[in-house]
Amino acid sequence: MLIDFNIHGVSVFGAPLPFDSQLEKSFSNWLPDGMKNVAQTRQQEFIAGRYCAFQASKVVGYDLSQLPAAPTREPIWPEGILGSITHSKQMAISCVSVSDEISSIGIDAEELMKIGLAQEIERVIATEEELLMIAGADYQTDITILFSAKEALYKALFPLARTFIDFKEVKLIKLVSDKGLFELELKSSNPKLKGYLGRYEGSFKLIGETVVTVVSIPKVVSKELYVHS
Numbered sequence: 001m002l003i004d005f006n007i008h009g010v011s012v013f014g015a016p017l018p019f020d021s022q023l024e025k026s027f028s029n030w031l032p033d034g035m036k037n038v039a040q041t042r043q044q045e046f047i048a049g050r051y052c053a054f055q056a057s058k059v060v061g062y063d064l065s066q067l068p069a070a071p072t073r074e075p076i077w078p079e080g081i082l083g084s085i086t087h088s089k090q091m092a093i094s095c096v097s098v099s100d101e102i103s104s105i106g107i108d109a110e111e112l113m114k115i116g117l118a119q120e121i122e123r124v125i126a127t128e129e130e131l132l133m134i135a136g137a138d139y140q141t142d143i144t145i146l147f148s149a150k151e152a153l154y155k156a157l158f159p160l161a162r163t164f165i166d167f168k169e170v171k172l173i174k175l176v177s178d179k180g181l182f183e184l185e186l187k188s189s190n191p192k193l194k195g196y197l198g199r200y201e202g203s204f205k206l207i208g209e210t211v212v213t214v215v216s217i218p219k220v221v222s223k224e225l226y227v228h229s
């Protein structure tokens with residue numbers, strides 16, 4: 001199914017998991033040889049992600065025929081298209097873009113965090129300031145958005161910067177729940193991130209019990225990077 005994120009030049013497509021067995025068969029040639037012995041559920045989510053990438057690409061007019069994975073797991077998109085893949089227990093989703101205004105994009109899906117888990121990990125994934133910002137009636141949703149948004153930014157930046165980013169290096173600075181928008185700020189002393197420091201806008205959607213976030217990196221940011229690196 002198409003998911004309406006209303007982000008200019010970006011299409012988002014999702015498929016329920018467990019994945020349809022007929023479609024899994026049709027897309028089985030997208031599974032790399034190295035994954036033929038991994039658990040069935042992992043093969044299924046991998047193929048479902050590729051199927052979503054194929055469908056999302058079709059929407060923006062691109063006929064995607066293969067999508068290999070790098071040793072560091074990120075998909076290797078062909079020239080002229082970029083995107084990202086995520087899966088939760090319930091669904092696989094991919095977002096893609098052929099826009100020349102975007103240099104990278106990241107998507108993440110997370111099931112709403114149980115209160116117990118949220119309280120256990122909140123100090124690992126958020127600062128005191130962020131926790132104060134999301135304290136309130138929607139804590140469970142908001143902490144899941146915070147976590148997912150940081151993962152989506154990581155997935156967008158990794159193919160460009162090729163470095164690890166700690167949760168505390170990214171801060172949620174704005175959350176506009178009724179508009180499905182958020183803003184993150186990357187601050188880091190990691191030299192590989194020098195060209196990427198600053199603010200990023202993202203969008204989120206709650207689909208059933210799953211939070212889905214998308215963050216795109218505007219091209220100007222990566223142009224600055226190429227000057228610095």
Ligand SMILES: CC(C)(COP(=O)(O)OP(=O)(O)OC[C@H]1O[C@@H](n2cnc3c(N)ncnc32)[C@H](O)[C@@H]1OP(=O)(O)O)[C@@H](O)C(=O)NCCC(=O)NCCS
Nearest residue numbers: 046073074075085086087150151154155158165166167170
């Ligand atoms: C890579 C990572 C983001 C994956 O997230 P996840 O919630 O475990 O899994 P998801 O289902 O959302 O995403 C998995 C998909 O992401 C993509 N992916 C994996 N590694 C990636 C990377 N380094 N960069 C971009 N995309 C990546 C792949 O398409 C993968 O699916 P596939 O293997 O079936 O193709 C996460 O495991 C990780 O390593 N995080 C590092 C730390 C971090 O997130 N910091 C956040 C602070 S900014």
